[in-house]
Amino acid sequence: MKMRKIKKRIGALCLALGIAASTLFTPVTALAATGGYSESQLDGKLDTIYQGSIGDCGAVSAIQALDNSKYGRKIFRKMITDNYNGTYTLNFGGGRVTVTEDDVYNAYIEGDLDARVIEAGLQKAMNVYNGCFACDVFTRMTGFRQRTYRSSNKTEIMNTMAAKCQNGEGITAACDFNIADPSKGIIGDGGHSYSIKSVNKNTVVLINPWDTSVLISMPRSQFERSIRYMTYVDDAAKNVVVYWE
Incomplete structure (x- = not known):
């Protein structure tokens, strides 16, 4: 055992090292100083x-x-x-x-x-x-119900998440991708789930569950073009919002 x-x-450390190596030469990925874990x-x-x-x-x-x-x-x-x-x-x-x-x-x-x-x-x-x-x-x-949206709601959903981040509420959100970006550790074809740490007008910051001390930053335009689905918890409306391409 x-x-x-x-x-x-x-295995987990090897995956994390793989992400670190793949992002070493891109300026849009940074390591988070989390102070370790218990x-x-x-x-x-x-x-x-x-x-x-x-x-x-x-x-x-x-x-x-x-x-x-x-x-x-x-x-x-x-x-x-x-x-x-x-x-x-x-x-x-x-x-x-x-x-x-x-x-x-x-x-x-x-x-x-x-x-x-x-x-x-x-x-x-x-x-x-x-x-x-x-x-x-x-x-x-x-315990919330799910509400599903399609492509016409993408900008509205992104702007809502950005507003929550801007006002300090933050977001409980996740996504996966159709389009891969190996330089950022992004797997395509819906093959891997990421949490969404923050959204603003220009940038989306993601966290890969392989190692949650690693932050992945990408242009919002790339994120919106690449995702397959995303979801966030709307606690005010008591909904789990689900978006599919």
Whole structure:
């Protein structure tokens, strides 16, 4: 069991190094100074996390996205109850789930303990290791209904997210891409999920779940041209907004 965890860590670090190497020569990608992560402290705060060795990017990007907005950080702080008997209860808006310490130990996500407990709960609730979209994880975590939009709403959705970032609310949001950009660690054909840290008039900043200490910046025009889908939590309307190209 320990060897499997070591292999997972090595795999995650190799993926992170790959991103760092691929972005070394582009000025639009920067490393975030996060101050490390805690693997043993359940504190209602999110430190650096790493996607595991299977396709749980939708879950990991959604968990990380909570840290990008005031609303997300608020529900993150209340999401886990330690039962002090070797179990944890996940207080999801879509229904409570209880997991054991063994469930948490076997979670594929690496790094922050809170995030590992949450992923263990998501796996029990919706089997995220078989693949999932971040929008469905947002729905499970918040209990909100989904509203789906198409291409005519793209600019409106982008401007709404930009306004939330500008006024300090931040956004709980994620996306994937049709068009790859290896220089930024962007995988195309909808093959990988990213959280969206911020949007403004000219720029979108993304976080790759392979290593959440790495920020990826791209022109907003490239982002809008390249995405396949994006989603964000509209806490005021109690909706999970889902956009598809």
